[in-house]
Amino acid sequence: MILLPKDISELEKSALSWLHKRGVELEDIAELVFYLQAKYFKDLTMEDCRFNVERVLKKREVQHAILTGIQLDVLAEQNKLAAPIQDIIYRDENMYGIDEVIALSIVNVYGSIGFTSYGYIDKQKPGILKKLNDHESGSVHTFLDDIVGAIAAAASSRLAHSFAGDIPEVTIKSKETDGEKEE
Amino acid sequence: MILLPKDISELEKSALSWLHKRGVELEDIAELVFYLQAKYFKDLTMEDCRFNVERVLKKREVQHAILTGIQLDVLAEQNKLAAPIQDIIYRDENMYGIDEVIALSIVNVYGSIGFTSYGYIDKQKPGILKKLNDHESGSVHTFLDDIVGAIAAAASSRLAHSFAGDIPEVTIKSKETDGEKEE
């Protein structure tokens, strides 16, 4: 079961629910943010990280990217795509870059400073990213691993903006998310 | 029937064949290039335009974008995607931007000078773009129309590079495409 905030669009609900179904919890993504940012912000808490992940997930562009990418993963898993794209996505072929293209559109929403974070965790594959990539389970996560990394990178950018004073809330505000809408 | 060049990868063959099945001929895209570039290059021929379209289509990134986008269009047409993305893609919802994201990855391959051409024909919808957008036939072309516009924009950039001397061939070389590979 996942607890969903009250004031949430159907689209966001669907995106969160699909992340959950595919084995990704907000906590997993928050851990990636912590992994990326703990060295820069001394008092960083997991609550800060989770709050920023939640806010990134409120963006419609991000929800669209999640739903489209997971859809392709699921169809490849069920062998329902046409050749040759079925095989390319199923095997997560290394010359295929549409997963990175969609992921980068998530990063872009919080500006270019997240590009390097995205590339870094994609290579390092900490936490949930390692799990999504082990290819042992018969699951296909060609798009999802890049999308999760991108959400973490975007949340890291958002966090940096917060600490720079660009966005007021963070930390305490995390209790009051419900009624807020995206900017 | 489409005549395919001899020296062509399976991936390219598949991309060209899907374009054809979905109602887009190379000639249609060449016409978009002519529409975009005739005012800048006086002696521009349709042969030049077609040649540059062919070269853009030799890029693996472009082939991946075509195959992924058309796959999503076809599945939406067959009502095989999960809600809510099924409905979003089926209706070509105007807040959905993954089609533009994938299209822009095509434009990028020949540099940023193609961005404006892409945006321009997407609004003007000359030739084949109008046809793909009439939504009357029950066909879904949410991705394809953006992809076709992006190929035309990329071919326009490539053309401009050719005329600037960055690429030697053009015109006469169009007879010798077969043996060439992408750069």
Added chain:
Amino acid sequence: MILLPKDISELEKSALSWLHKRGVELEDIAELVFYLQAKYFKDLTMEDCRFNVERVLKKREVQHAILTGIQLDVLAEQNKLAAPIQDIIYRDENMYGIDEVIALSIVNVYGSIGFTSYGYIDKQKPGILKKLNDHESGSVHTFLDDIVGAIAAAASSRLAHSFAGDIPEVTIKSKETDGEKEE
């Protein structure tokens, strides 16, 4: 003289002030938004347009793009760049794409749905864009014209998000901008 809101960072103040010095008022950009969006939203007012432009200008990424681009324009105007980039920027050479690259980073902040608006007004050059492009005055606006078009495209995306309910304010809220910060 330009009237500046009270609660505004030094960076934003500087960006707004440079726009003004280079001949661009917020009203000019608001008119571009109106030009782009009036056909889609019947009750659209110039106040809505201006409000969304103001909100786009609160983004740090946008401020950085403005300041960097105008800096290069000004230095080219003063003949202070080194060859060959001096000449390339001075003449607004059509193969030079760094201006588009920087402009697109502005559009990206509000998602991919603004790409086509950006390309469209860049070709059509309504209002202030025509003025910035006439090259008669000895002024160099190689970067500025793309940046202004990109701000208008981003504001158009933001407007569409507002009307889709992603952002609560618009119209009435335009009186209360001062205390708000970017999201």
Added chain:
Amino acid sequence: MILLPKDISELEKSALSWLHKRGVELEDIAELVFYLQAKYFKDLTMEDCRFNVERVLKKREVQHAILTGIQLDVLAEQNKLAAPIQDIIYRDENMYGIDEVIALSIVNVYGSIGFTSYGYIDKQKPGILKKLNDHESGSVHTFLDDIVGAIAAAASSRLAHSFAGDIPEVTIKSKETDGEKEE
């Protein structure tokens, strides 16, 4: 002294010459490519790496990015930019993302598969990247370090395309570069 190939445009000559003046040799960038790719391609030689770097540097978009970025670095070093952008670039402020934006336009030329390589070496800072980042010398390399990383990432993508058969040459062809032009 740097040895320049015979058949080379003025623009390329200028870009290579500026890289050299700012302390970056082609060999340094080739080493970054080797660092990124040696684990994937067993027989990879430094000659392969260098060849791919050379080919990336033949792209006009890349030359423009190099010349524009270095120009801003040099002017910041000479304290010739206007406040506040002078200070932002001089200190390589971490919220400033125009350097990443320009760098990413280099990566894009060889497709999205280079995004992660770019992010990875930017965080790891092997070889020349560490040197460019030590900020001890009074030199400003805010743009250059990102540009060098991006060239290495693009050359890595090109290398992967070569090994996948997309581009014929590599290795032996490195002797024959002179007469070739960009694709």
